[in-house]
Amino acid sequence: MRKIGVFVCWCGSNIAATVDVKQVVEEAKKMPGVAYAADYQYMCSEIGQNMMKEVIDKHNLDRVVVAACSPRMHENTFRRAAEEAGINPYLVEIANIREQCSWVHKDKEAGTEKAIALTRAAVAKVTLNSELVPGEIDVVKKALIIGGGIAGIQSALDIADAGYKVDIVEKTPSIGGKMAQLDKTFPTLDCSACILTPKMVDAAKHPNITLHTYSEVEKISGYVGNFNVQIKKKARYVDMDKCTGCRICTEKCPSKKAKSEFEEGLKNRGAVYIPFAQAVPNVPVIDTDECIKLKTGKCGLCEKLCPSNAIKFDDKDEIITEEYGAIVVASGYDIIDLNKFGEYQYDHPDVITSLEFERITNAAGPTNGKFLRPSDGEKPKKVVFIQCVGSRDKTERGKSYCSKICCMYTAKHSMLIKEKYPDIEAYVFYIDVRTPGKNFDEFQRRAVEKYGVQYIKGMVGKIFPEGKKLMVHGVDTMSGETLVIDADMVVLAAATKAKSDAIDLKRKLNISTDINNFFTEAHPKLRPVETASAGIYLAGACQGPKDIPETVAQSSAAAAKVIGLLNKSKLVNNPCVSAVDESLCSGCLACTEMCPYDAISYKNIEIDDHGKKIKKVVADVNEALCHGCGGCTVTCRPGAIDLKGFTNKQILAEVDAICH
Numbered sequence: 241m242r243k244i245g246v247f248v249c250w251c252g253s254n255i256a257a258t259v260d261v262k263q264v265v266e267e268a269k270k271m272p273g274v275a276y277a278a279d280y281q282y283m284c285s286e287i288g289q290n291m292m293k294e295v296i297d298k299h300n301l302d303r304v305v306v307a308a309c310s311p312r313m314h315e316n317t318f319r320r321a322a323e324e325a326g327i328n329p330y331l332v333e334i335a336n337i338r339e340q341c342s343w344v345h346k347d348k349e350a351g352t353e354k355a356i357a358l359t360r361a362a363v364a365k366v367t368l369n370s371e372l373v374p375g376e377i378d379v380v381k382k383a384l385i386i387g388g389g390i391a392g393i394q395s396a397l398d399i400a401d402a403g404y405k406v407d408i409v410e411k412t413p414s415i416g417g418k419m420a421q422l423d424k425t426f427p428t429l430d431c432s433a434c435i436l437t438p439k440m441v442d443a444a445k446h447p448n449i450t451l452h453t454y455s456e457v458e459k460i461s462g463y464v465g466n467f468n469v470q471i472k473k474k475a476r477y478v479d480m481d482k483c484t485g486c487r488i489c490t491e492k493c494p495s496k497k498a499k500s501e502f503e504e505g506l507k508n509r510g511a512v513y514i515p516f517a518q519a520v521p522n523v524p525v526i527d528t529d530e531c532i533k534l535k536t537g538k539c540g541l542c543e544k545l546c547p548s549n550a551i552k553f554d555d556k557d558e559i560i561t562e563e564y565g566a567i568v569v570a571s572g573y574d575i576i577d578l579n580k581f582g583e584y585q586y587d588h589p590d591v592i593t594s595l596e597f598e599r600i601t602n603a604a605g606p607t608n609g610k611f612l613r614p615s616d617g618e619k620p621k622k623v624v625f626i627q628c629v630g631s632r633d634k635t636e637r638g639k640s641y642c643s644k645i646c647c648m649y650t651a652k653h654s655m656l657i658k659e660k661y662p663d664i665e666a667y668v669f670y671i672d673v674r675t676p677g678k679n680f681d682e683f684q685r686r687a688v689e690k691y692g693v694q695y696i697k698g699m700v701g702k703i704f705p706e707g708k709k710l711m712v713h714g715v716d717t718m719s720g721e722t723l724v725i726d727a728d729m730v731v732l733a734a735a736t737k738a739k740s741d742a743i744d745l746k747r748k749l750n751i752s753t754d755i756n757n758f759f760t761e762a763h764p765k766l767r768p769v770e771t772a773s774a775g776i777y778l779a780g781a782c783q784g785p786k787d788i789p790e791t792v793a794q795s796s797a798a799a800a801k802v803i804g805l806l807n808k809s810k811l812v813n814n815p816c817v818s819a820v821d822e823s824l825c826s827g828c829l830a831c832t833e834m835c836p837y838d839a840i841s842y843k844n845i846e847i848d849d850h851g852k853k854i855k856k857v858v859a860d861v862n863e864a865l866c867h868g869c870g871g872c873t874v875t876c877r878p879g880a881i882d883l884k885g886f887t888n889k890q891i892l893a894e895v896d897a898i899c900h
């Protein structure tokens with residue numbers, strides 16, 4: 241016979257106000273196997289825990305039920321206390337009589353009745369509980385960062401500074417991401433490159449960091465502490481060890497038709513190119529779609545001129561395999577496609593995106609920082625900025641969320657123009673101005689009060705090109721007036737969106753995305769940088785729109801989580817994982833299809849069938865990968881797979897007890 245102790249908590253008046261705890265205790269005493277029952281005001285307090293330990297010892301209890309708050313809150317507290325008293329922690333059950341009972345019932349009689357039923361269910365379950373012992377897994381002391389923008393760089397530097405090896409895998413030929421394209425950053429207006437490029441160099445030089453640029457994550461398997469990752473290093477056609485970055489090849493390359501990605505298509509680049517002057521690594525890459533030699537077999541000028549013999553046309557993509565203990569996803573964001581917004585005439589050369597604006601005002605950009613309109617190189621006199629282009633747009637062409645950064649960078653852009661050219665008129669069309677960050681509101685007000693930027697609350701209906709002008713038709717919703725502004729240039733604050741390859745990456749990582757394809761955190765408030773998959777963390781705008789300070793803070797937070805994980809010599813496994821009864825398993829492997837964590841594979845075994853040895857295929861659970869979701873248990877028709885700690889028998893006993 242079991243000797244179960246039941247401890248009913250008041251939770252101050254949280255439970256006691258709507259549950260008659262004394263009555264719950266009296267009823268618990270009558271339940272089968274219960275040897276002791278008592279109530280206490282705060283079971284989670286030190287006094288409450290000590291009381292539990294003393295009672296376990298005095299009455300020689302072998303199982304415990306605590307009727308209290310949600311197990312999310314204090315299950316570990318009570319398990320630890322029971323363990324200290326000599327009971328296996330998995331012989332403790334929690335009856336949630338707070339969140340699921342006292343908080344949702346006003347009627348004390350009904351609340352008490354439900355609390356008794358929940359306690360009875362916990363007693364029925366704990367009667368069938370068996371001792372569980374967590375397994376241990378080794379931790380590979382190395383982290384992978386996917387994405388080499390400011391988020392990835394910050395996480396990598398923090399982890400590397402803590403003494404752990406880090407690999408950054410970046411798709412493009414250089415690290416730096418979108419921040420490298422920016423001119424100034426808000427709200428301090430410091431030069432983006434000046435604060436970013438030293439970090440890029442630090443990352444490249446750090447003895448604990450390895451950069452895999454022009455590379456992609458191909459395949460990921462394994463589990464927390466032991467991820468196995470295949471990385472595709474795309475053929476660069478330039479030997480990184482031999483190249484001195486002299487740029488003879490990039491200057492002499494006769495193919496100059498490609499649009500520079502870094503310059504947002506406002507400038508051409510060669511087939512062999514370095515994305516931007518401060519690129520890290522500062523080594524060119526050959527674009528196979530543009531290279532005459534690779535397309536026709538002719539040319540090869542770069543190969544002939546390279547003083548270091550670094551061009552290698554026989555280069556091939558290479559797959560390398562690495563092991564990691566933790567992964568940080570820092571894959572960044574994209575800008576929406578503006579082709580669906582015909583009313584804004586984005587196909588007109590003088591209608592540009594904010595990112596294009598950043599390049600035009602950048603001293604290292606295509607106009608050397610002179611604010612000139614792309615169509616004819618003339619200095620504009622009137623510039624109209626349109627905010628929320630595609631943001632907060634519930635139609636299918638836009639995004640329903642706020643892109644968060646546009647109000648601030650539009651204020652920055654208008655201010656930069658007025659600072660350099662006070663004679664230019666700047667207008668901003670907006671729905672709302674949202675400036676909740678530190679010193680953000682002051683910054684935006686400066687655009688209005690100091691620089692005289694004219695903010696108009698209202699949206700633009702349509703833009704009509706007329707000669708050299710762009711006639712911007714909008715409404716001032718404050719005055720109700722219809723406005724027409726004859727602008728020379730229009731700047732669209734286009735919505736940010738999740739990376740186009742986010743879904744592909746989500747599948748490789750086995751993590752989830754929200755309805756907008758941004759990666760989902762495990763809990764929006766309490767676990768904002770973790771994913772639901774252990775050992776995989778999120779940093780930056782791949783999780784949702786973010787500005788640079790927020791991105792850096794989240795990246796350091798993700799790094800802190802990784803450091804905490806890599807710091808452990810062993811990881812403890814959750815023992816509540818599924819297990820296969822091989823004698824019942826039919827080998828249909830339906831469970832392998834259902835498992836969202838790829839935790840089930842199969843194995844061949846030999847069984848004794850009435851004295852005859854027969855071979856059989858059975859499901860095989862990798863306990864390190866199993867998250868204990870229980871999906872497989874309901875898929876298994878012969879009932880061969882069960883979840884330790886939540887077996888079918890235990891669940892049915894609970895249900896029976898509730899229906900009692």
Ligand code: SF4
Nearest residue numbers: 483484486487489546
């Ligand atoms: S010419 Fe050779 S050494 Fe110079 S940048 Fe090109 S590949 Fe590098």
Ligand code: SF4
Nearest residue numbers: 835866867869870872
């Ligand atoms: S319990 Fe969930 S995670 Fe574990 S093997 Fe079954 S389906 Fe996979």
